[in-house]
Amino acid sequence: MSRERAMVPDAEFRSYYGQPIIKDPLWHEPHMPVYLYLGGLSGASSLLAAGCELTGRDRLAAPAKIAAAVAGSAGAAFLVAELGRPERFLNMLRVFKPTSPMSVGSWILAAQSGLAAVAAGSAVTGLLPAVGRAAGLATGVTGPMMATYTAVLVSDTAVPSWHAGHRELAFLFAGSALASAGAVAMVAAPHREAGPARRMAVIGAAVETVASEVLERRLGILSEPYREGSAGRLMRAARVLTVTGGALAAVSGLTRWRTPSVLSAAALTAGSLCARFGVLRAGRASAADPKYTVVPQRERVAARERNRAGG
């Protein structure tokens, strides 16, 4: 800790009465972070379900498909509630704009939640098995897109700690999605069938932990908001919960008792949620303090001038 501090001295900068330069991201709690969580859960559950479909594991596939469908629709509801004019939600699907991650994301969400609902509906009712299977396999493609587009959504802004963290956030969200989907399927499926879900949870927890570690260390001054204040507390809580949950998931398959699985699932879910809330708050903090806008931009200007002077 103290070494980092020594490496990043308190930056000198000027501002207009300490006021923020950019606007606060409007996204609310709990809507936005819960949406990020649900999108990840839906996407990775679909991936798990598609894997089951291809390897003939029906009893693990069913709960994964249901989780994908429920999380997809619940996520959409949170997203609509977040709008200033919810009744105009469909304006999102008025155009397809590749330059807008929210436009691209709305289409991904529409495809993912629609296909996941068809796949789950068919699995539950037994109707139209061929259609259900095709939809389920298609969510194997839309699912990972659903889980990771949200990293682009938050980073494609002027919010300094999000924009600079776009690489790490993509993997943080991917890992978090795998962990949360593994967690739900692990307890929803019969204990003996849950092997792939457990392994998915372990891999996800590892990826999430490494990505958040990098995020909190490698962005220079822009890592600070991920370590400080309430965002820092949430990120640290996420770390502990995810590592604990991952370790429990790894051993849960060795016993016949369900308790370790249940504890693991609870810890992983809480860890994933904490990470999403932490990322939102870190972005907010980096938008609110003009330091995070001015100092990196000043460094950029200085570097350019050095280059020019150096020929």
Next chain:
Amino acid sequence: MSERVGFFTDTSVCIGCKACEVACKEWNDVPDDGFVFRATSYDNTGGLGASTWRHVAFIEDFTERGDRWLMSSDVCKHCTHAACLDVCPTGALFRTEFDTIVVQADICNGCGYCVPACPYGVIDRREDDGRAWKCTLCYDRLRDGLEPACAKACPTDSIQFGPLEELRERAAERLATLHEAGVAEARLYGERPDDGVGGDGAFFLLLDEPEVYGLPPDPVVTTRDLPSMWLWAGAAAVSMAAACFGAFARGPRR
């Protein structure tokens, strides 16, 4: 497409009268933005927002730099590469025939994405109305061949309106005059077409560093890095599929 128009705001002659703020409100029917005594300076609107489309900044600089008052009327920059426009998912934000950026209030669904996308913190959402608002560069007046209300009202010609090319020439001349007169700290802001937003349609002559006026020193349109962001998200998505494959590959089938 008509000629690109814009503003050149020469802050060296701004007297802080706020006629621009008032004219903008009157013409565009912009609602009340609160009566706040900020206790920092004569600034009482604080910054640009959904209901403040022109904002006069007051910098009371009584430090070792000398006793001086800096005043500057800020506005939407009508960026060449406008992040707000790029990220708007509904197409509510569009580029007009004058190369200005305008929100169509009947289409905006208040997603709020444009708000944190703007590198200058200009556009914002009105919470009672749920939609995003900002300066339109008086789109209605331009279509009738009139100049925007703020420029019309400015008593010192600090706010100059006109074809962008002409304004750039005028600004270069003004800068040279000031430099000759010994005002070494005078500088232009946002006039270069090769900056991070491709140049501003509304640019400034400042007497100190931009951040002192609450402006970002080196703004970049966020979508410049969008291809790289999608690449990383794509890599993460593929890794998820690989992780899933790994989860099934190991262990007994049942």
